[in-house]
Amino acid sequence: NAGVTQTPKFQVLKTGQSMTLQCAQDMNHNSMYWYRQDPGMGLRLIYYSASEGTTDKGEVPNGYNVSRLNKREFSLRLESAAPSQTSVYFCASTTEAYQVYEQYFGPGTRLTVT
């Protein structure tokens, strides 16, 4: 049981390049989330998916797209990277059930855009 996995762990991009961050969970969770964390800040929600086939915008969706490929996988795409997207990206998952409150986070992807 690996929990939530993310690839890659580190990435450096040049301005204008594109890339996809991958996230997978093996806990049979319905809901998955993408957050970003800037230095000295809390996490901010980019997009989330409450179930397979649905996605919704969070607090800071501009410049990102997401795909809920299946129940296990939720990817985040940067179409044209900008220096302002330099951040640590965390994927998380949970199941919406009675008395279930915990979100499980992946180890993060550290992205630098130059």
Next chain:
Amino acid sequence: GQSLEQPSEVTAVEGAIVQINCTYQTSGFYGLSWYQQHDGGAPTFLSYNGLDGLEETGRFSSFLSRSDSYGYLLLQELQMKDSASYFCPLKGWRSTLTFGKGTMLLVSP
């Protein structure tokens, strides 16, 4: 919108008790969670308050007062490994979490 306020830093000594406060403004939420994060690693869940009152989990307790828009995390018998950042995100629709800037706890010998 929503906003959360926590002290930016709290210091304490090993073996002591420390309280990390959290005040919030929101038009609606399901509950207040607490997460711990070491050195930019993955946040890990500590506690959740859906109703007013105290929840106890081992050395950690969390409290919520909706009428005062206030909560706190109480850590007892502090250990060096408790040095970390602590966040009190609000749990919203579809279990989304809204985070503040968090509190860095420094535990000294």
